Amino acid sequence: MSLPDPLLRYSVDAKPVHDLLRRALIQLAGFQLKRLVADRPGLCSYEPVEAARSALSEAAECLRSLGSPSGAVHHRSHLQAAAAALQRAVAAALSRHDRDGSDLFRHLEDAERQMRSVSRALPGFGPVDFGQACCAAHMRLPDASALQCSG
């Protein structure tokens, strides 16, 4: 599927935002999972939450400067909604009033739904980076000629 130039430009610019949101979602879900399976949930490290907050801050900056050409409005709205849901998830993770993690989980599920909509709205925004997967090991050098030594 080929895209018109403004949409292609948008896709290139939106990719880092998508990657940051995807990372934040994984980090927050990982935090919640560790809390659920821990013997002493209160001792779980908040490092993943801090990493997610940092990724979301970076994503918010990128979103502010991200254009919105015709054909990308729908995609951009889902990116924004995912970012907002993840911000709420960070707040829930840090809240003393969400000890069982039910609010955090609800916001994560919302973010997950938005990310799925993002992946359906334009090509190239799949939820998984299979580039490092076992089955992708034979596909990492798409242009071997580019690696030829000229000396």
Next chain:
Amino acid sequence: MGDYSIWVLDYAAVKTFPQSVMLYGPQYHGVRNLPYAYVLIKGRGEVMLVDTGYDHQQYGKYLADLYGVSNWHSPADVLGECGVTPEDITHVFITHAHFDHMGGLDLFPNATFYIQKRELDKWIWALTLGPEFRFLVGAADPADIMKATRLARDGRMVVVDGDREDVIPGIDLHLAADTHTYGSMYVTVRNDGARDSADSWIFAGDLIYTYDNLTGLDTNDPYLVPIGLAVGSQSNLLFASAEMLKAVGGDHRRVVPVHEDRLKDTFPSRATANGLHVVELTLATGEPSRVG
């Protein structure tokens, strides 16, 4: 005859997988067929799997187009070859958190899942390191982590911290830390139930991809060769391989690599109408053959 019947069931394949990933060293020695498979263990009132496969609904076409993963079939079709449904599965042992081993968490609605604590901890840790370290996390799927979180919330995710004997009678779980992944796990079935079993089978996950990892390529001078894809160390892979071999009395055929295309020639097997294979390792008393 032992306590459990055991089958290895293909559910998809990569037809042209580089030999150098399966076996460290042979960089220009072509490709092999790499089956994707899970292990069905049935007996003593339990129906168990080693690994889940992945969810084709989400990624099938993508994987097929880009990476040549072909001929995926659902657990209903694959398990049906042995008269089992996904709803029958009571326990699933996840060897590691890669999508082709863990991506089907929600396909078995009545199962309890077992995974190593170290696998979860280090996976989540690696995700905090930033994109330049993405090699360390493989194909982390947010959906898989969310699925695991739902299972944990519902009390269906058991986190195992190291080795655990008799998780189900005769079945042991072993941590192989810092090998293919940070918290890879292998599963031992002591099919005579004895502690010092003379009838053990080991399901190695991706600690080995092929029997060649246990024998080398020189049949006159066997030696251990690590796989070509690890976040841990090659030494740890070799020591884990040696430990597994020792546990089966040196009979390398009993350390089962699910990605080994030659399983179907090593044990009784049959091809299905879908072009997959049912490999029958052993049958418990009273269990009919599914390959005869």
